[in-house]
Amino acid sequence: MKNTYWKFGILITAIVGTLTWLAVGGITQTKTYYKTIPELNAMGDRARDTNTRVSGYVAANSISRNGRVVKFTMTEESKRLDVVYDGIDPLPDTFKDGAQALADGRLQSDGTFHAKKIQAKCASKYEQKPTMAKPDPGSHAST
Amino acid sequence: MENIGALAILLAFCFAVYSVIGSVAGKLAKRPFLILSAERAVYCIWALLSTAAGILVYGLMAGDFRLAYVAAHSNRAMPTIYKFTSWWGGQEGSLLFWSWLLATYSMVVVYQNRRKFRDMMPYVTAILMTTQTFFLILIAFVARPFNVLMTATGAIYDRGDGAGLNPLLQYWTMVIHPPMLYLGYVGFVVPFAFAIGSLITKQPGESWIHTTRRWTLVTWMFQTTGILLGAGWAYAVLGWGGYWKWDPVENASLLPWITATAFLHSVMMQEKKGMMKVWNVVLVSTTFFLCIFGTFLTRSGIVNSVHAFAQSSIGNYFVVFLAVGIAGTVYLILTRLEFLKSEAQLESVLSRESSFLFNNLVLLASCFAVLWGTLFPVITDAIMHEKISVDEPFFNSVEVPIALFLMLLTGVGPLIAWRRSSIESLKRSFLIPMLCGVAVSSVLAVLGVRNVYALISFTLCVFVAVTVVIEFYKGAAAIKAKDGGNLIMSMVALTHRNTRRYGGYLVHLGVVCMFIGFTGKAFDKAATIEVAPGEPFSIGNYQLRTGMLETGQNDNYVWEKLPIMASKNGDSIGTFMPEHRLYIAEKQPQSEVEIRRGVNEDLYLNFAGMSADGQKAVIQAFVFPLVSWIWIGYWVVLAGTLICLTPSKARLIFARTEIVGIADKHARVEE
Numbered sequence: 001m002k003n004t005y006w007k008f009g010i011l012i013t014a015i016v017g018t019l020t021w022l023a024v025g026g027i028t029q030t031k032t033y034y035k036t037i038p039e040l041n042a043m044g045d046r047a048r049d050t051n052t053r054v055s056g057y058v059a060a061n062s063i064s065r066n067g068r069v070v071k072f073t074m075t076e077e078s079k080r081l082d083v084v085y086d087g088i089d090p091l092p093d094t095f096k097d098g099a100q101a102l103a104d105g106r107l108q109s110d111g112t113f114h115a116k117k118i119q120a121k122c123a124s125k126y127e128q129k130p131t132m133a134k135p136d137p138g139s140h141a142s143t
Numbered sequence: 144m145e146n147i148g149a150l151a152i153l154l155a156f157c158f159a160v161y162s163v164i165g166s167v168a169g170k171l172a173k174r175p176f177l178i179l180s181a182e183r184a185v186y187c188i189w190a191l192l193s194t195a196a197g198i199l200v201y202g203l204m205a206g207d208f209r210l211a212y213v214a215a216h217s218n219r220a221m222p223t224i225y226k227f228t229s230w231w232g233g234q235e236g237s238l239l240f241w242s243w244l245l246a247t248y249s250m251v252v253v254y255q256n257r258r259k260f261r262d263m264m265p266y267v268t269a270i271l272m273t274t275q276t277f278f279l280i281l282i283a284f285v286a287r288p289f290n291v292l293m294t295a296t297g298a299i300y301d302r303g304d305g306a307g308l309n310p311l312l313q314y315w316t317m318v319i320h321p322p323m324l325y326l327g328y329v330g331f332v333v334p335f336a337f338a339i340g341s342l343i344t345k346q347p348g349e350s351w352i353h354t355t356r357r358w359t360l361v362t363w364m365f366q367t368t369g370i371l372l373g374a375g376w377a378y379a380v381l382g383w384g385g386y387w388k389w390d391p392v393e394n395a396s397l398l399p400w401i402t403a404t405a406f407l408h409s410v411m412m413q414e415k416k417g418m419m420k421v422w423n424v425v426l427v428s429t430t431f432f433l434c435i436f437g438t439f440l441t442r443s444g445i446v447n448s449v450h451a452f453a454q455s456s457i458g459n460y461f462v463v464f465l466a467v468g469i470a471g472t473v474y475l476i477l478t479r480l481e482f483l484k485s486e487a488q489l490e491s492v493l494s495r496e497s498s499f500l501f502n503n504l505v506l507l508a509s510c511f512a513v514l515w516g517t518l519f520p521v522i523t524d525a526i527m528h529e530k531i532s533v534d535e536p537f538f539n540s541v542e543v544p545i546a547l548f549l550m551l552l553t554g555v556g557p558l559i560a561w562r563r564s565s566i567e568s569l570k571r572s573f574l575i576p577m578l579c580g581v582a583v584s585s586v587l588a589v590l591g592v593r594n595v596y597a598l599i600s601f602t603l604c605v606f607v608a609v610t611v612v613i614e615f616y617k618g619a620a621a622i623k624a625k626d627g628g629n630l631i632m633s634m635v636a637l638t639h640r641n642t643r644r645y646g647g648y649l650v651h652l653g654v655v656c657m658f659i660g661f662t663g664k665a666f667d668k669a670a671t672i673e674v675a676p677g678e679p680f681s682i683g684n685y686q687l688r689t690g691m692l693e694t695g696q697n698d699n700y701v702w703e704k705l706p707i708m709a710s711k712n713g714d715s716i717g718t719f720m721p722e723h724r725l726y727i728a729e730k731q732p733q734s735e736v737e738i739r740r741g742v743n744e745d746l747y748l749n750f751a752g753m754s755a756d757g758q759k760a761v762i763q764a765f766v767f768p769l770v771s772w773i774w775i776g777y778w779v780v781l782a783g784t785l786i787c788l789t790p791s792k793a794r795l796i797f798a799r800t801e802i803v804g805i806a807d808k809h810a811r812v813e814e
């Protein structure tokens with residue numbers, strides 16, 4: 001009987017151990033820090049090695065498109081951040097001047113932010129709506 | 144009208160409080176009439192909430208835009224069916240819907256058991272009505288569905304038209320997806336109430352499990368349906384081509400489903416072996432609290448999600464309810480441990496018991512991983528004061544191996560012997576299925592499939608499918624040999640003899656189909672293309688060419704349609720018309736994708752609108768292999784579950800192993 005419990009113990013430890021290992025690996029690979037623009041600036045060099053999700057408002061008349069590459073400026077508390085987006089998914093329709101946007105990516109050494117994913121919420125929408133996502137690749141609004 | 148509605152809710156709240164106090168007091172003071180009147184209060188609550196719901200729905204249908212809820216979630220231009228579904232389109236209405244469903248379930252429970260379980264029922268009623276009271280507090284005082292719009296001077300005013308239901312929700316699966324999920328969520332209150340009732344009254348035996356087995360299965364079926372409808376909706380409507388994104392609210396619906404699935408399995412251990420009793424109570428309670436937690440997650444705004452309702456203080460109420468509920472349940476379980484002693488012990492790693500144990504362990508681990516990933520920003524915020532989120536890759540890297548291991552157990556579990564099994568008998572049962580699996584994936588590997596997980600998955604899918612087919616075949620062949628007739632008829636007869644067992648196999652087969660569909664994800668092709676009219680492009684084996692843009696408008700939205708002529712390997716397969724809409728009232732754009740569904744693969748075309756200069760169309764084209772198998776799998780699971788629910792022809796009395804003593808006593812008994 002004792003022997004059986006040993007076996008169970010070893011098996012369970014093995015399973016739980018493997019899963020923990022997988023989970024830790026998954027977390028280190030994909031963790032993304034939520035940051036505002038001032039917080040991103042405060043991160044200094046560390047910002048270049050970590051995935052961040054930066055929130056801010058799209059500055060008026062800052063969106064410029066060149067084929068698939070979209071450049072724009074995000075602002076928050078008078079701080080500005082130039083963002084370059086060249087992801088696969090087209091930008092959500094809610095992405096326009098004044099919209100609240102979330103950019104996922106990394107800060108580059110030249111101070112621009114290289115985004116792989118953009119989510120946007122139209123600023124004019126009022127809050128009570130149940131869902132504010134745009135029918136778009138992974139653009140889950142931040143409501 | 145709205146006053147009557149609000150009054151009905153308030154009265155329902157009073158009745159619920161009365162019902163809780165009445166049934167407990169009646170039980171303690173041994174006053175049957177008090178208990179009876181508490182049960183009658185349950186019927187009254189249903190009538191009151193039906194009235195309230197009726198008034199709200201009438202307001203939505205008739206367009207009573209004085210009501211804040213109607214103005215925010217409905218408008219004149221919407222088709223009638225969506226005016227109706229606005230009932231659960233917003234916070235207040237959906238809480239009323241929850242409450243109304245709970246009232247309906249409670250009524251059925253009270254009616255069904257009006258002559259049964261007289262000692263336990265007062266507590267069951269009390270638990271049901273405590274939950275009901277909680278939801279009624281929310282809709283009577285916090286998120287009131289019958290608030291009217293007022294001007295600054297306090298006069299009621301009619302906005303004339305409303306903001307409309309979110310266009311994303313104006314789709315047929317959205318008509319039934321929320322009700323299905325809610326039916327599943329709410330339904331778990333019942334097994335929980337019985338479990339707690341039996342704990343409080345220190346019931347010997349498993350009567351609560353027998354009574355609630357059907358409930359559990361039915362609610363599990365609703366949950367499954369709800370989750371898959373949600374997946375199907377995401378696939379067909381959201382336009383990003385996926386069906387699952389590990390979004391917090393998707394996760395919230397998955398969590399109780401996982402524990403419910405674990406419960407459905409471990410219940411068998413208790414029924415047949417008298418084992419895992421504590422575990423089952425824990426599982427059923429966990430499921431219930433996860434249901435509440437899911438409702439909380441959707442509404443509190445603690446995590447970002449597509450589905451999230453507006454942020455509100457409502458979350459605090461849920462936290463209190465969960466904390467009190469969980470504390471109470473833990474206390475009850477700890478004080479009743481002696482009544483939950485296991486009647487048998489695990490004997491071998493190679494046994495049915497052990498496969499159930501591992502099934503539960505792994506399901507719980509997966510549940511925990513999902514919960515952990517979902518709450519990761521909250522946890523890191525609390526500990527490190529930094530919000531860190533984990534994404535799809537985290538969930539996939541943990542859940543895919545778990546799922547594969549579960550698939551293996553799905554094949555092994557049902558065939559392995561109780562108590563202990565030998566390597567020899569395992570070989571006998573599993574050699575052929577395993578060989579089939581390995582053969583299929585070897586062929587696939589030769590054909591160029593290099594994804595390791597995909598190969599393992601296909602091996603296991605074939606393995607499980609073959610074990611199930613062999614089981615059916617063996618049983619049917621035996622019947623055929625005895626009674627004659629053909630194989631199909633024998634299979635029907637076989638299933639009828641033990642619906643639970645063979646229905647269960649069918650569910651497993653459905654899950655295999657779904658896994659085939661999930662595995663197809665490894666071979667997706669995607670492209671985003673900007674093309675001028677008439678310009679050709681291609682994806683996979685498909686050649687595509689756009690036509691001239693068509694535009695138009697109706698009351699509800701402005702639309703642009705882009706015809707895309709498609710051919711596969713040179714043969715024309717028709718013209719597709721993906722559409723881009725702009726909903727007028729909501730000022731929200733929305734894409735209507737075109738999908739050519741097939742058993743082998745889907746061609747999925749999304750017209751994302753015209754490019755910035757208006758000259759080129761932006762098209763997202765996808766090829767999704769095997770995706771249809773997920774939906775096929777669902778129908779098989781549904782059929783299997785329904786078979787499980789039909790009574791068997793012969794009422795089976797399970798040979799239950801009772802351990803009467805240790806080995807030498809056994810020997811003496813046998814002498």
